[in-house]
Amino acid sequence: MALLSWNEIRARAIKFSKEWEGETSESAEAKSFWDSFFNVFGISRRRVATFEKSVKKAGGEQGFVDLLWKGVLLVEHKSKGKDLEKAYNQAKDYFPGLKESELPRYILVSDFENFVLYDLDEDGERRFKLNQFPQNIELFGFIAGYQKQEIREQNPVNIHAAEKMGELHDKLKIVGYAGHDLEVFLVRLLFCLFADDTGIFEKNLFRDYIEEETREDGHDLGFYLAGLFETLNTPVENRAKNIDENLNKFPYVNGSLFAERLGIATFDFEMRELLLESAALDWGLISPAVFGSLFQSVMDVEQRRTLGAHYTSEENILKVIKPLFLDDLWDEFEKIKNIKTRREEKLNEFHEKLASLRFLDPACGCGNFLIISYRELRLLELEVIREILRGQMTLNIDLWVKVDVDQFYGIEIDEFASQIAQVALWLIDHQMNMKVSNEFGEYFVRLPLRKKPHIIHGNALLLDWDSVVPKKELNYILGNPPFVGSSLMTKEQKEDLKQVTKVIPKAGSLDFVTGWYIKSSDYIRGTKIKVGLVSTNSVVQGEQAIVIWRYLMYQKDVEIHFAHQTFQWNNEAKGKAAVFCVIIGFSSMGGLPKTLFSYPNIKGEPTSKSVDMINQYLLEAPTIFIDVRRKPLSDVPPMIYGTKPVDGGQFIFTEEEKEDFIQKEPLSEKYLRPWIGSHEMVNGYQRYCLYLADCPPQELRKMPYVRERIEAVRRMRSESKKPATQKWAYYPTRFIEDRTMDGDILIVPSHTSENRKFIPVGYFEHGTIASNAVFQVIDPDKYIFGILNSSMHMAWTRTVCGRLKGDYRYSNTLVYNNFIFPEPTEKQKSDIGKKAQKILDVRSKYTDSTLADLYDPLVTPPDLLKAHQELDKFVEKTYGKTFKTDEERVAFLFEKYKEKKYRQELNSSNRKS
Incomplete structure (x- = not known):
């Protein structure tokens, strides 16, 4: 069953509030009241929650929870006029008797007439009366499947979910289920767990399927999952006529995610429990942008010890994408909003432009840069649609949403990471679809998946990028290629880099990341493509700044149009050496406006200013290449x-x-x-x-x-x-x-x-x-x-x-x-x-x-x-x-250097002649 639209939910809420107006008796009607309450959101209470769960209270005596949705919601109900503060405290008394996975995020107390919803994660509470319920339905998006989503990098739910999946990964590997099949299998489970809590599937459909259909010892679970994956890959009209009713409730997903036939995974009791514990988490709270990297890190036991440290923070991603494209797009939109003639035409043209943009991350990992870029593009599109419709009702919101995941391309050498990136983009797409549904009151979901991201599993330094996405179709390249110093590269990495740098003199000291600068400069030459890359600050220091940028600027006509000077990358694990990074935005187009971001505190926030030039040292100073000299340029003793x-x-x-x-x-x-x-x-x-x-x-x-x-x-x-x-x-x-x-x-x-x-x-x-x-x-x-x-x-x-x-x-x-x-x-x-x-x-x-x-x-x-x-x-x-x-000192010295060198070269030329 699809999610209800907010319009439908609001209509049901009005009917509910009128139906229960004047009810007073807790014992007589409480159960019917809460069954009807869940029905407002199109959810069967029996599917998600139980009445009168027996629990030992804080003092040790036996108690009964009025209604419990494990891991999500605890309801304590009283007769009309009873003290709801006391009801809240009573609800908290049940917590010591609940398992960790059963502890709810929300507590809801009510006396038929009054409601108080407590959000224990956000430490907030909201009060309203029964007749105000239709105006407060958004508070219960977690019931309807419209889960409020915030990117919270250290959200314990992200880390806890990754740990559970890590344990399951290890146990599957121990019993011999490994390699490619294991990686694809885990990615599919990730999709199903997420779908269970976000309206892609009926609420808890996947969890109930495992719990009700498979044996407790887990021995048949692998076969049932294989059957499920086959079903998810089959259109409903093509399924067997006698297919199990519960299996047939699953929608057709498509998108190639479930197309490949995998070996059957073998489970036992403990492994089945692990999967059920994972399913008990609220996956609607999990961020695809963060979870992808966490999920990948479960493959490595050493990395798992520092879960939560191995992601690229949203803050750092925004430092790249805002000056690369996002700020310009928002500026363009704000100007169009304020014009008086041909306004609607211009808005539609701008909307088409958003849908035409193409993005490539040539070292995409688990897709963090692509995910945040996609989310921000969809948020901008949502504002555009608002302006076009201006309060008009629409029954076909799917005709208005044009930005889609197929605008995003990635190259990733790790196969598992590339699969996570593809799925994570679908997941963020669904989250944005829920936001659109919430905005316009009409349920909007893209299922079956008709379009997919173009994530290529391959070696970006050896691939022809034009075969991934033709340069004539691309607009932006972005990402943070691997941070590996020249002395720390593996033999394979050195050989890969050598294939790219062989045209550059003195390339032996270049860091691994410079390969992506060179490949980008080759690819974008003669185009309007803009590039924004993160790298260690070594690329703008010492001899490396001379070797790489002399080639990029003189041979490939690259010009830097924005840059973040050195700052400390803020997402490394504790105990590891700090990483000092720069962000460089460049293209082969001359004359673009230039912005320079500097850091008064290397660990703090940047200040920005418009400048006339940015040189290879990321300074507002002339581009001068300072070569190694055997003797001082000035008249001073030798060092x-x-x-x-x-x-x-x-x-x-x-x-x-x-x-x-x-x-x-x-x-x-x-x-x-x-x-x-x-x-x-x-x-x-x-x-x-x-x-x-x-x-x-x-x-x-x-x-x-x-x-x-x-x-x-x-x-x-x-x-x-x-x-x-x-x-x-x-x-x-x-x-x-x-x-x-x-x-x-x-x-x-x-x-x-x-x-x-x-x-x-x-x-x-x-x-x-x-x-x-x-x-x-x-x-x-x-x-x-x-x-x-x-x-x-x-x-x-x-x-x-x-x-x-x-x-x-x-x-x-x-x-x-x-x-x-x-x-x-x-x-x-x-x-x-x-x-x-x-x-x-x-x-x-x-x-x-x-x-x-x-x-x-x-x-x-x-x-x-x-x-x-x-x-x-x-x-x-x-x-x-x-x-x-x-900066003023260096700019002055550069000018003096240029003058001094020019005079010396002139004198040398005169002596020769």
Whole structure:
């Protein structure tokens, strides 16, 4: 039986309220009253609820629930004029005696004349009288099948349902029902469970079929389900004449969901109970957008431990689809609403446009992006229909709803996820149909399923996307392709990416996600297709930003038209490293309006502004590709890597190890020198290295413990698999890359936390050896120290450096050598040196604090912060300008970089000529 329309329900409610007007006796008429109440919504009370269920109350005594619909509704009925507050408390007293799956979401109390409905999930209550019932029927959408649906990402119902399905999955797998058949089987069960609570099937039809038709031991359940699936795939007129009456109540579904013949699943008592427990949940509350990912995660026991963490949040999806298409469509609709001439014609044209749009997610997973996009498109269509009809009654609402699931395309490498995506789109379609039914009072359902989403199971990097959807028909590409760094890819992923990137020079360091950028740029060239992709922020940092975007912008004519700068992806499991993402919207159309979203707080909400340009670093600045340089572009001392010993740890000592070694080998003391790497420098502890480059042979022969270590280094190098290392086995007293500097050195760590406002740069005395985890430069007058500690240099670093996770990965060839130092007068240079010295003086006051302590943004001493601010003023004065933001600083430096590089190239050209 189909759902009743709201118009029909309202008419029945009016009749019900008149029929029961003046009734007073609880004992005489309560059961008939509630049978009639359920009939208002076209539901047989016997199908869903029982009277007088025996339950142990909170105090232990026996009680009887007036009416219980397990897991949904508990009714407590009183005679007219009785205290309904007392009735509510009595209803709550039954809860300790109910199973978890029986606990209701709603409590309804009544005395014939008055009603109070309590929503225990939302902690709300609504009161009305019998004669007001027709105006309050929407409160009971959960009875009628018009379930109010909100996307609640952490809704316990989503997680509980996924856990139940996960248990069933495991048990089926244990008994040998696995692989493709198991995946399709579970997806079909998902559809049936959802259909049971949302009006696709009669209320509880699937649950009752299992409960009433199959044996308790479960042994015949697999056969009955196979028969059900066959029935759902058969039009009613083509079914056998003597088909079981209960089986024939199921509608014809079609849509290919039940077309494939599967092996028969085997069940036992426990597995049957699991399925019935799943059916007892209210699947009308479950969000297809969230549940799909949860459902997929049940396949993995490890992932199941963090259910609720592995979904793409609606908030993040909207960050993509709103600037990609949704905002523009709403703006267009608002303009059409306000025109005076040809208004209805324009509304109809706009409606046709909505029905013509085509969307592709080429890494769709369980379909989250497609589901939310479809829902938002349907919500907009609903507003359009409202405007067209303007209060007119319609008896053919199906003629007005034109947006459908066949407008959506997806590619997914995981077969199970691709099946979930297809079903989830049908489910969200049904939820939107219920919303339309609620709006216009006419029941609207698309059954049998005549159209289906185009979800392709395949490898998006190897597929021709034009074979999935011709580019001339597509409007938008969207999604979040896999986040896999270049060093973490599997062998297969590397090979797949290589097929896409082979046309790009220096593509070896590209992350896996860049394959989707390249495929998109190839596909959209010469079209009006717009793309919006989520990816880790590595695609706009370091050398990767140069390699990928030089190809996209120069070879494929890509232009960025909206972007979200780095923000923290907020849906990772607890205990996992944070993921820092960007969203980039692009096309091959020039001149589109541009919007840039920035995050004052990386975990907070963005601010947006219209800009004239967005470059590959997602800044309002010119598009300039900064290449690796071997020498500084400015007239400054060179910065080089530190020393790389390749000694197997034989020449490196802690403070305690050094003292012990000197006790055994006193002559070694003068060859043990301070050793500084990033970790030692920032965290303030000392290590030493045995530096033997200037130790004469006759002295080495007097130090047996030193000779032992030399022999260990020789052996380690000779056993190396690298030929270059093997050669150095002949020189075991030397470091393989010795870059020891003769003088005081300024050291910059190669890696540092992105939380710090400044990279903790430091000075070290002559004799200190810098490790290969830092960079070093000679800076006798503190000028370089001052510039590197300035906000100008830090803004540049944040933009062009690479990242390791979220942390800065400093580079001499990319960051330092390309940075445009100011051209100061001698006095300005001296002033900067003095302000730099002030920073060092303030640091020295905090003798017990490490650089990590001093530059922790939460505890940086005020006088140190002030010293940096004073330095900034002098540095910016040297550039001849003051800046309010880092974006202004970077835009200025880009312009200076372009000018400087152009002058150098011009001078070089003139010299050659």
